[in-house]
Amino acid sequence: MKYHPDIELLLKYSSGQLAPPLAVAIGLHQYECKICQKKIKELEMIGGSTLESIDTTTNIKHESINSMAADMSSFDQLLNDIEELPDTVDEAYDDIAIARSDVVLFEQLNNRQLNDLPWKNVTRNIARAKIQMDFPGYDVELFKFSPHAKIPKHTHCGREFTFVLEGNFSDNQGQYERGAFIEQNQANEHQPIAGSKGCICLAVTDAPLKFTGALGPLINWFNR
Structure with a gap:
């Protein structure tokens, strides 16, 4: 495969910063492209290492505690969203960085189920x-x-x-x-x-x- 998203698009995609329509398009490409799968994993590893290198044990102020509480609330919501995902979602899509609401569309396009679309x-x-x-x-x-x-x-x-x-x-x-x-x-x-x-x-x-x-x-x- 010769044509791929550039590294800036992959970085935004892997960090969840892309508009959903563009994320679906890149997700479809990622599903079929081992080169971009490798790049995305490398970007995610770099991002994880950066977060781990931040010293969170010093200079914790009141507003930081509030931020941590908000993050925990967001994390709890994420867990709830994951639990609500339908059982029919293919586990092979776990690494695809698309919105939960776009999973059905992604499956339809990825499986080339196109006949029922409004052509x-x-x-x-x-x-x-x-x-x-x-x-x-x-x-x-x-x-x-x-x-x-x-x-x-x-x-x-x-x-x-x-x-x-x-x-x-x-x-x-x-x-x-x-x-x-x-x-x-x-x-x-x-x-x-x-x-x-x-x-x-x-x-x-x-x-x-x-x-x-x-x-x-x-x-x-x-x-x-």
Whole structure:
């Protein structure tokens, strides 16, 4: 596997600082990528060592005691949340850093159970299914491309994170196989082309695409 989240994303992911839609995308990649599994474990070990090196036995003040009490309360709540997890959750997902509320979605995507999603045809060769995650600032969508389908040339008004669920696609920057995680931003302009068996991708964006080809102005107008 050639394309992975960068170390900054993995650090935020492993420490629970990512938005849930992006955490799901990276979690799907992590589940299939031994390289990123190793990196995440190393980051977690570094974080644990840093916490252990803090001397908590000196200069404990009243506000520190209150903070410790709050931490214990949060810990108790965490234990309660764990006890309430459904028994059907696969133990293999224990290391995936996603919100409890997103486990069912993660299982569905990870197991490629996609037929019942709300697919709608965008063109003759492209279908789209919107995923509702109830988190502001991000659009989460699945795209299904027929063999050799061409996505109109575009750039990005913000960031786009793509995880390849099935098949493959290519652009002027490379070829992306199943499991690949790709980040694009305003500096990237490309025209993805699906492979010979088509492609299904999960796309997480924090701003709209900006189409730049000959039909770009018309497509942008319809996408407003």
